[in-house]
Amino acid sequence: MSDLNQxxxxxxxxxxxxxxxxxxxxxxxVKMCMQCxxxxxxxxxxxxxxxxxxxxxxxxxxxxxxxxxVLSSGSMWMCTSCYNCYVxxxxxxxxxxxxxxxxxxxxxxxxxxxxxxxxxxxxTFWDNATKHGRVNEVxxxxxxxxxxxxxxxxxxxxxxxxxxxxxxxxxxxxxLEALGMGxxxxxxxxxxxxxxxxxxxxxxRKGRDNKGA
Amino acid sequence: MAETxxxxxxxxxxxxxxxxxxxxxxxxxxxxxxxxxVREHDFLCxxxxxxxxxxxxxxxxxxxxxxxxxxxxxxxxxxxxxTIAMSRGNLREGVIWIRPDTEEARETTQEMAEDYxxxxxxxxxxxxxxxxxxxxxxxxxxxxxGGGMSGMTxxxxxxxxxxxxxxxxxxxxxxxxxxxxxxxxxxxxxxxxPEDNGVADLIARIEADANIKVYLNATIAKTDGAPGRFxxxxxxxxxxxxxxxxxxxxxxxGFNLYxxxxxxxxxxxxxxxxxxxxxxxxxxxAAAAEGKPICRPSDGQPVKSVVFVQCAxxxxxxxxxxxxxxxxCCNTSIKQAMYFKDSNPDIDTVVLFTxxxxxxxxxxxxxxxxxxxxxxxxxxxxxxxxxGNACTVKFKDLILNEDTQAEADLVVxxxxxxPNSGVNIEAVAAPAEGDGExxxxxxxxxxxxxxxxxSILNLTYRQGPDMPQFKHGFTDSHFICFPYETRRTGIxxxxxxxxxxxxxxxxxxxxxxxxxxxxxxxxxxxGKAAHPRAGDLSFPTVRLEGCTQCKRCxxxxxxxxxxxxxxxxxxxxxxxxxxxxTCMGACPVRVISFENYSVNTxxxxxxxxxxxxxxxxxxxxxxLACENDAYPALDMAGMxxxxxxxxxxxxxxxxxxxxxxxxxxxxxxxxxxxVMLMGCKHGEEYQCHFVKGSELGRYRLSKVGDTLKGxxxxxxxxxxxxxxxxxxxxxxxxxxxxxxxxxxxxxxxFKGF
Numbered sequence: 016m017s018d019l020n021q022x023x024x025x026x027x028x029x030x031x032x033x034x035x036x037x038x039x040x041x042x043x044x045v046k047m048c049m050q051c052x053x054x055x056x057x058x059x060x061x062x063x064x065x066x067x068x069x070x071x072x073x074x075x076x077x078x079x080x081x082x083x084x085v086l087s088s089g090s091m092w093m094c095t096s097c098y099n100c101y102v103x104x105x106x107x108x109x110x111x112x113x114x115x116x117x118x119x120x121x122x123x124x125x126x127x128x129x130x131x132x133x134x135x136x137x138x139t140f141w142d143n144a145t146k147h148g149r150v151n152e153v154x155x156x157x158x159x160x161x162x163x164x165x166x167x168x169x170x171x172x173x174x175x176x177x178x179x180x181x182x183x184x185x186x187x188x189x190x191l192e193a194l195g196m197g198x199x200x201x202x203x204x205x206x207x208x209x210x211x212x213x214x215x216x217x218x219x220r221k222g223r224d225n226k227g228a
Numbered sequence: 229m230a231e232t233x234x235x236x237x238x239x240x241x242x243x244x245x246x247x248x249x250x251x252x253x254x255x256x257x258x259x260x261x262x263x264x265x266v267r268e269h270d271f272l273c274x275x276x277x278x279x280x281x282x283x284x285x286x287x288x289x290x291x292x293x294x295x296x297x298x299x300x301x302x303x304x305x306x307x308x309x310x311t312i313a314m315s316r317g318n319l320r321e322g323v324i325w326i327r328p329d330t331e332e333a334r335e336t337t338q339e340m341a342e343d344y345x346x347x348x349x350x351x352x353x354x355x356x357x358x359x360x361x362x363x364x365x366x367x368x369x370x371x372x373x374g375g376g377m378s379g380m381t382x383x384x385x386x387x388x389x390x391x392x393x394x395x396x397x398x399x400x401x402x403x404x405x406x407x408x409x410x411x412x413x414x415x416x417x418x419x420x421x422p423e424d425n426g427v428a429d430l431i432a433r434i435e436a437d438a439n440i441k442v443y444l445n446a447t448i449a450k451t452d453g454a455p456g457r458f459x460x461x462x463x464x465x466x467x468x469x470x471x472x473x474x475x476x477x478x479x480x481x482g483f484n485l486y487x488x489x490x491x492x493x494x495x496x497x498x499x500x501x502x503x504x505x506x507x508x509x510x511x512x513x514a515a516a517a518e519g520k521p522i523c524r525p526s527d528g529q530p531v532k533s534v535v536f537v538q539c540a541x542x543x544x545x546x547x548x549x550x551x552x553x554x555x556x557c558c559n560t561s562i563k564q565a566m567y568f569k570d571s572n573p574d575i576d577t578v579v580l581f582t583x584x585x586x587x588x589x590x591x592x593x594x595x596x597x598x599x600x601x602x603x604x605x606x607x608x609x610x611x612x613x614x615x616g617n618a619c620t621v622k623f624k625d626l627i628l629n630e631d632t633q634a635e636a637d638l639v640v641x642x643x644x645x646x647p648n649s650g651v652n653i654e655a656v657a658a659p660a661e662g663d664g665e666x667x668x669x670x671x672x673x674x675x676x677x678x679x680x681x682x683s684i685l686n687l688t689y690r691q692g693p694d695m696p697q698f699k700h701g702f703t704d705s706h707f708i709c710f711p712y713e714t715r716r717t718g719i720x721x722x723x724x725x726x727x728x729x730x731x732x733x734x735x736x737x738x739x740x741x742x743x744x745x746x747x748x749x750x751x752x753x754x755g756k757a758a759h760p761r762a763g764d765l766s767f768p769t770v771r772l773e774g775c776t777q778c779k780r781c782x783x784x785x786x787x788x789x790x791x792x793x794x795x796x797x798x799x800x801x802x803x804x805x806x807x808x809x810t811c812m813g814a815c816p817v818r819v820i821s822f823e824n825y826s827v828n829t830x831x832x833x834x835x836x837x838x839x840x841x842x843x844x845x846x847x848x849x850x851x852l853a854c855e856n857d858a859y860p861a862l863d864m865a866g867m868x869x870x871x872x873x874x875x876x877x878x879x880x881x882x883x884x885x886x887x888x889x890x891x892x893x894x895x896x897x898x899x900x901x902x903v904m905l906m907g908c909k910h911g912e913e914y915q916c917h918f919v920k921g922s923e924l925g926r927y928r929l930s931k932v933g934d935t936l937k938g939x940x941x942x943x944x945x946x947x948x949x950x951x952x953x954x955x956x957x958x959x960x961x962x963x964x965x966x967x968x969x970x971x972x973x974x975x976x977x978f979k980g981f
Contacts, residue, residue, distance in 0.1 A: 027634035028533065028576045029601055047598050049584075050606050050627055075627040078603045106595075 022080075031082045040116030044108045048074040054100035054110045066090045070100060070110050073117070086126035091118035092133045135162060145210060148200030153192040235265035235290040236349055237281060239272035239297035239319070247324040248341050253296065256342045260836070261349030265290065272297050273306040285312055292355065294348035299863045300880070313355040313824065317348030321866035322878060326960070328871055336846070336874035343837045343877055350836035351829050358766035358823040360755035361802040365457020367475040368749050369394060370742070373448060373684060376404020377731050378480035378723025380430045381738035382745075387439035389746055394472050395434070396443045396462055402434065403427040404482055406731055410512035410567065413559045415732055419589040420596035421570070422563045443470065451477070452688045454803035455718025456752030475749035476718045478741050479695065479703065481684050483645035483724040486550055491541050494641055499614035500525035502639045504540075505560050512567050521571050524637050526617045533576040534568055535621045535636040536561040537609045538584075542644030550644045552700055556730035557642035559590045562597045564640060569600040578634055580607045580623055588732055607632075612639050647702045647725045650684035653692025687716070691788040695719060699912060702727050708915055710759060712741040715919055717758050717787050717804040718748045757807045760856065760917040761882070766822040767802040768811055774819040781811035781820060786885070786920035808918035809886025813925060818890060827888050830879055834891060837877050839899040842975035847875050847901035849970055851963070852887055855880040856917045858906035858951040858959075865960050872960040873967035876904075884908070885921025892932055892946060896939060899979035902970040904963070905929060906951040915952060942973055 025031070035042040048071070055069030068076065068090045076085050091114045100110035118134075121127040127134055136159065143155045160175075161168030182188035189197045200206060236257035240250050250268050257266045265284060269277045272295070284290040295307055296317030307314070319341050327337040370386045372379045375397030383393040401407065411422035434440050445465035452459045458474035488496040488504045495502045501524055503511065508522075515522045521530040538561060541549040558581065565577040579602060586594045598604065609623040615635070622633045683693040696715045698704040703721040706713045712720045722741035723734040748758045757764035770781075781798050782790040789804035790811060798811075812820045818827045830852075840846045853859045859880040865872070881887055884907030892903050908916040910923035926948055933943045947966055951959060 023633065024635055026632060027535075027578045027603060027605065029574075029603065032601070032603070046601055046603070047595070049594075049598070049604070072627060075605065075625070078605065079625065079628060079632070081628075 025080045025082075027078070028080055031080045031085075032078055034082075035077050035117065035120070039113070039120040041109055041112040042116055042120075044113050045074050045077050047106050047108055049106055050075065051105060053103050053105065054108075057099040057103050059097055059099065060093055060095055066093050070114060073114070077117075085117070086121040086124070087128055088121075089128050089131055091115070091121070092128070092131050094118075132162075135159075145206070148203050148206040149198055151192050151195075151197060152188060153190065153197070154195075157193070231289065232291050232353075233265070233289045234261075234263045234292040234294070234349070234353060235267070235281075235284055235288075236261055236263040236294040236296060236345065237272055237277075238266070238268045238345070239277070239295075240268055241271040241273070242298065242320050242324075244297070244319055244324060245270065247329060247337065248319065249338055252338065253319075253341060253345050256345050257294070257296070257349055260346050260838075261294065263294065263349055273303040278306050281307075281309065285309060291357075292352045294345070294352045296345050296348055299859075299866075301860060301863055311357065313352055313357050315348045315352035315355065317344040318863075318878070319344055321863040325866035325869055326872050327874060333874070339838070339846075340874050340877075346836040346838065347833040347877070347879070350832035354826065354828040354832045356823045358764075360765040361767045362755065363454075363802055364753055364755045365454065365475070365803065366753040367456055367458070367473045368392065368753070369472070369474050370745055370749070371396065371458070371460055371472065371474040371477045372480060373477065374398075374404070374480035374482055374723075374725075375402040375442070375444075376480065376482045376723065376734075377406045377427075377430075378482065378725075378734040378738040379404070379478070380434055381735045382478045382480055382722055382742040383440050384430065384433055384437065385739045385742040386746060387437050389742070391439065391746060391749075393440045394443070394460075394462075394474065395440055396446050396448060398445070398447055400445050402431050402442070402444070405506075408506060408513075409509050410516060411563065412731055413556075413563050413588075413590070414593060418596075419592035422566055446470075448684060448686055450688060451685045454752070454801045455748050455758065456803055458718070475752065476745035477685070477720070478738070478745055479649075479684060479714075479719060479721045479725060480723045480738060480741075481648045481650070481725045483647050483728075486541050486643040486646055488541070488641050488643045490549065491641065491643070493611050494537065494540060494609070494639070495612040495614050495619065496641060499619065501614070501617070501619055501637065502612055502641065504641050504643045505557060505564065508564050508567075508638075508640045512564070522567060522638075524617060529617070529637075530572075531568065531575060531637045533634075533636045534565070534578070534638040534640065535619075535634055536565060536577070536579040536640045536642065537612070537621070538579065538581040538642045540609070540641035540643050542642075543582075550646070550700070552644075552728060553585065554642075554644040555585070555587060555728035555733075557644065558585050559587070559593060559730060561640065561642055562586070562590070562593055562602070565597055565602040566600065569597070569602060573601060576603070576636075577601075578603045578605060578636070580605055580609055580621070580634075582606065582608060582626070587730065645724055645728050647700070648684075649697055649701055649703045649721075649725050650694035651681045651692065652697050652701065653694055654696055685719070687788075689716070689788045690782055690791040691785075695721065704919065706917075706919060708913065709917070711737070712744045713759050715787050717789065717806060718745070718752060720745050720748075752803045755802075757805065759806070761807045764807045766807060766824050767805055768800055768807075768809070768820050768822055770798055770800065771819040771821075772797055774817050776817055778816060780814040780816065784810050784814045784885075784920075784924050786810060786918050786924070806918060808883045808921050809881075810883065810918065810921050810924055813883075813886040813888045813928065815888070818888060825882060825886075827890060830881065830888075830891055831894055833879050834895050834900075835898060837900075839979055842977075842979045845975075847967075847970055847975065848899065849873070849876045849902045849904060849967060850891075850895045850900050851876050851878040851904045851906060852881050852884075852891065853878050853906040854884050854908055854922070854951070855882055857908050857915065857953040858949075861951055861953050861955050861959050864956045868956060870957060870960040872963045875967060876963060883916065883918045883921035884925030885916075885918060885923075887925050887928070889928055889932060889935070892929075893935055893939075896936070896941060896945070896976065897978055899976050901973065901976045902945045902947065902966065904947045904949060904966055906949050906959075909950050909952065939978075941976070944969060945973065945976075 052071045055071045094114045139158050144150045160171040238250050238253050254266045257263050292313045294315045298320040299318045300316035323341045369392040372383045372395045383395045386393050406425050407427045409425040412425045414423050447463050449463040450461040460472045460474045462470040464470050543553050568575040568577050606626040607623040611622040613620040619639050625632050686693050696704045705721050705726045720741040722738045777796050787806050789801050791799040793799040839848050907922035916922040936943045
């Protein structure tokens with residue numbers, strides 16, 4: 016059977032739904048969606064940002080077995096966590112959490128879209144924050160400004176110069192953070208141990224080995 | 229009967245004495261009303277006032293009383309004198325409550341009240357006390373036709389209430405469709421799993437019930453008579469005929485599934501792996517009996533994937549298939565998907581729906597199915613293609629907006645229901661017979677029956693052997709207000725023969741119908757009318773010497789109460805009559821009347837109204853208002869103090885169908901400036917208590933235009949208004965608008981003749 020035929024044969028089978036249930040955080044809620052569309056209608060980013068698929072469609076695509084389209088979709092990454100959908104869902108489906116769960120799973124298995132800005136921010140922020148237990152704001156800003164190259168980074172930096180100086184003057188930004196100094200938490204080792212334990216528990220719960228993220 | 233002695237009573241309570249000159253009203257009752265006794269009272273409905281009337285009846289020999297106080301709908305317990313003829317002049321809701329309490333209005337308000345006093349006096353003199361129907365039957369045995377869920381429930385409920393029941397079932401076993409179900413949709417908390425179909429339990433209870441006599445393999449050969457005295461012949465298994473005396477009948481003949489063979493695009497019949505819902509129940513029962521999983525019919529292998537196609541051949545807007553929803557098949561498909569999921573959670577079950585409708589507690593059931601991994605997808609199926617031992621279901625996914633497909637070992641079609649309601653008697657009868665419904669048949673021709681219609685009740689009625697049918701072949705049973713009331717008195721329909729419904733609804737329906745049937749038997753035994761004039765002792769009498777055998781009464785009677793005798797004169801079956809008066813309104817020679825409601829009782833009121841001459845600039849407008857909806861709405865308008873024009877005079881009628889056109893011509897000839905008729909909505913969504921009454925009345929009214937032209941009057945002077953009981957605030961506005969229109973015309977040229 017050719018690839019395409021295999022794909023068609025898998026349509027509306029439970030395979031991908033089961034995969035999401037087992038692997039993605041809150042994935043077990045996908046089957047409970049009743050396709051009313053309230054989440055899509057409530058989403059403040061949907062139309063402005065031009066999502067490929069609103070949540071309602073993502074849920075249906077999972078049930079229709081469209082694995083490639085779902086995992087490579089940028090839609091889940093556009094969520095701003097405003098929780099409108101979760102609050103309004105008549106079936107009490109935690110749509111926000113499900114979207115994050117699917118996004119995280121797609122990233123974990125390397126299927127998430129490359130160079131997706133929110134994804135980049137999430138990764139950068141996480142690495143930055145977990146390294147010393149506190150966010151190094153100067154480095155975080157730097158890595159975001161210089162994401163698209165040195166020229167673009169300098170240009171953006173100059174644009175934001177006055178804001179930065181104002182923050183420094185007000186004591187809200189420590190320029191020494193650029194050198195790796197600045198504030199840290201008291202027990203960095205403890206934080207790292209805590210995170211490792213959390214990963215271990217998560218892995219136990221989902222019954223999978225601890226890779227990535 | 230003793231000598232006639234008339235009395236009028238004028239109440240001064242509820243501000244009547246303040247707003248009106250009651251002494252003048254008393255004078256009117258004496259002089260124009262010509263009443264023998266006229267009394268005023270400060271508070272007529274008080275014990276003292278009632279005692280005064282009672283004393284006049286007992287000691288003064290009063291036989292006719294006009295009570296001029298509040299509406300006939302108010303204080304009915306106080307003014308309850310069944311031994312005398314009684315009329316009510318509506319001075320409160322009809323006059324002082326709808327008029328402003330101002331000096332300018334005083335004169336017209338007083339005139340209005342005086343007219344109502346005259347009308348009440350005139351009406352009561354034209355009335356006699358109804359003796360009650362003498363041709364009663366006192367049989368209290370209920371016949372239930374159909375031994376399915378509805379029929380068995382009706383039989384058990386009637387038996388529990390202490391009545392004998394004869395249950396007739398066409399097949400060799402009780403249980404109907406429900407008996408064919410592997411399991412049924414849950415009826416109890418937590419509504420999460422299919423449960424036992426419950427048929428065995430009901431059958432056991434029926435067999436143990438001494439009140440219930442069951443005929444299996446039997447049909448109704450003949451039904452003759454009327455409520456309380458039906459003679460029913462039952463064609464029994466042996467080929468013989470059994471006779472039963474019956475008081476009332478419940479038809480619970482259920483439905484058949486729409487023929488899936490009419491859906492070639494879904495490959496039904498081309499492969500055994502496409503089944504309808506009944507087919508799946510059979511597979512599930514067979515599998516359960518053998519202790520195996522449900523298998524593919526084509527090769528006997530266990531089913532690994534199944535697709536349910538909802539709305540197959542139903543809710544079809546094109547008119548090719550059924551247009552309506554069957555009400556239960558969404559829940560049924562959910563239940564059937566659970567058969568698979570409960571035996572093996574790895575079986576793929578997909579329900580393709582356009583709108584999932586889960587009545588009752590089906591929403592919990594739906595959620596339970598989702599929880600078990602049944603996939604629900606919004607999609608329209610275009611084709612099912614057999615593919616070896618599997619099928620490809622091609623459909624449009626409405627959420628993803630794409631044409632797609634799913635593979636399945638088994639496809640289940642939810643095909644919908646066709647009522648098993650017998651012969652469509654209106655299709656047999658020539659539709660041209662002026663009953664006003666033939667002309668509007670522009671709706672797309674619809675496929676209804678898939679089985680050859682055979683009569684179920686075999687009634688010996690002139691109107692045909694079965695009950696009239698509503699849309700789509702369901703029995704007509706006052707859909708909106710009184711769901712069990714059919715158009716054949718004492719015969720009730722229950723369950724899916726009446727409208728599409730599931731088991732729980734059918735059982736509720738059957739219980740309701742059993743209660744109504746019992747009420748009908750009891751009332752018939754007492755010579756009283758059934759719904760909606762339950763307890764009414766009057767009945768129509770006909771002066772045969774004047775009858776021209778035009779057959780309008782026999783054709784128009786909405787309830788099939790009138791047969792024809794050998795000489796082709798109308799033959800009234802009083803026990804079948806609902807007392808709507810449609811026959812009376814239809815009769816061109818006016819020979820049909822009731823003791824307390826006749827062409828004369830209304831005609832006398834019309835004539836009693838004082839019509840001022842054309843220079844007085846006081847028009848007179850007659851309103852004939854349906855007593856079921858329009859008159860209560862007018863009363864409530866009064867309670868809410870919504871004012872309306874002082875020149876209208878309202879006469880309640882039993883139904884718009886009872887309006888005889890002579891009243892309209894008499895009124896116009898008598899100098900009235902306009903006539904307004906208020907009746908209920910008619911047509912497919914009728915609200916008429918007598919089903920066809922308002923429709924027939926309006927049909928007659930449509931011919932009044934010619935009369936008006938012949939009299940050289942504007943045709944707009946006669947107005948037909950559709951009124952619902954809720955039109956409390958808008959009704960006075962409409963009266964006022966109409967009154968303005970009438971005032972814009974010159975005064976009627978017939979005044980003063």
